[in-house]
Amino acid sequence: MLENRCINNDHLIYNSFLFSQENMDRLKDLMIDEELAKDSYLFNEGDKSDSLYFIKDGAVKLTRVTDDGKDLTLYYYQTGDIFGDFGDTPTLYQTYSAIATCDCKIGVLNRRDLEIAIWQNSDLGIDFINWVSHMNRFTQLKLRDLMFFGKLGALASTLIRIANTFGQEKENAIYIYEKFTNHELASMIGATRETVNRMLSQLKKDDIIHYENGKLVILDIGYLRQICHCEGCPRHICRL
Known part of the structure; x- marks a missing residue:
């Protein structure tokens, strides 16, 4: 972790x-x-x-x-x-x-x-x-x-920042090479772990993310950008 x-x-x-x-x-x-x-x-x-x-x-x-x-x-x-x-x-x-x-x-x-x-x-x-x-x-x-787009928007923004900071793009997906627990993600957005569990489960069900060897893979970062109204900031701003 x-x-x-x-x-x-x-x-x-x-x-x-x-x-x-x-x-x-x-x-x-x-x-x-x-x-x-x-x-x-x-x-x-x-x-x-x-x-x-x-x-x-x-x-x-x-x-x-x-x-x-x-x-x-x-x-x-x-x-x-x-x-x-x-x-x-x-x-x-x-x-x-x-x-x-x-x-x-x-x-x-x-x-x-x-x-x-x-x-x-x-x-x-x-x-x-x-x-x-x-x-x-x-x-x-x-x-x-974190404040303006609800918990799902906060999670989407955090996942994008994780992708920019720890992600490697391969085969139209972004592989996160550091492991993040749901508890860690919850602490980043001020939510409970149970809330994060539900949101991640839905994103996985919708084929937006999945997990490989316990590590996150983002399949559709464009969807995450829509949720948090991403402005396309440079990576040195949009980082964890």
């Missing part, structure tokens, strides 16, 4: 590509390395947010508990991703908990150090603005898909 091992594939999409190599080198020079064991918390919801995080090796998921007690997992970040809440006030607090899905090496970027680097290098500031804009759009579209 995704939560039990690191993701290691050259085709995965990451968000640090928005920074030039020169600026990534500048950021790496500022980072303090932190080792994180599998299932450990990098931070908890409510902790003070004064850093950004770069995954040098490993994978991290961001989760929170809803008011009705459901676990909601909105983000999976992997090697090459930069993430973190970084607002306009030093008293900003984390809105999620970050949990390592495997042993990780994390580069921690202190807010003050980053501010000085941006002040000294205007091109780094431009790259940072691009990264913030990208993350805002990424979040807005994901929340839209």
Whole structure:
């Protein structure tokens, strides 16, 4: 399962590509390395947010508990991703908990150090603005898909994002090379496992998906796109 091992594939999409190599080198020079064991918390919801995080090796998921007690997992970040809440006030607090899905090496970027680097290098500031804009759009579209098109639309959107992130196209189908449990899918859309079971069973009955060796195969991604009113966003936006 995704939560039990690191993701290691050259085709995965990451968000640090928005920074030039020169600026990534500048950021790496500022980072303090932190080792994180599998299932450990990098931070908890409510902790003070004064850093950004770069995954040098490993994978991290961001989760929170809803008011009705459901676990909601909105983000999976992997090697090459930069993430973190970084607002306009030093008293900003984390809105999620970050949990390592495997042993990780994390580069921690202190807010003050980053501010000085941006002040000294205007091109780094431009790259940072691009990264913030990208993350805002990424979040807005994901929340839209979860909120506006019902549970089936949320599931369809999530399956498309999984296909873009972990899929391989072959013989007019998309084979997902990572295994996702129904419980994991339920936590991504804020639904119960029973609800996800019913929706997946119907999609399988309608020949939209099927399973091979316990892994998902998407037979008709066009149908899924219709359900969630897909706008055809690029893969670096439409990812898990």
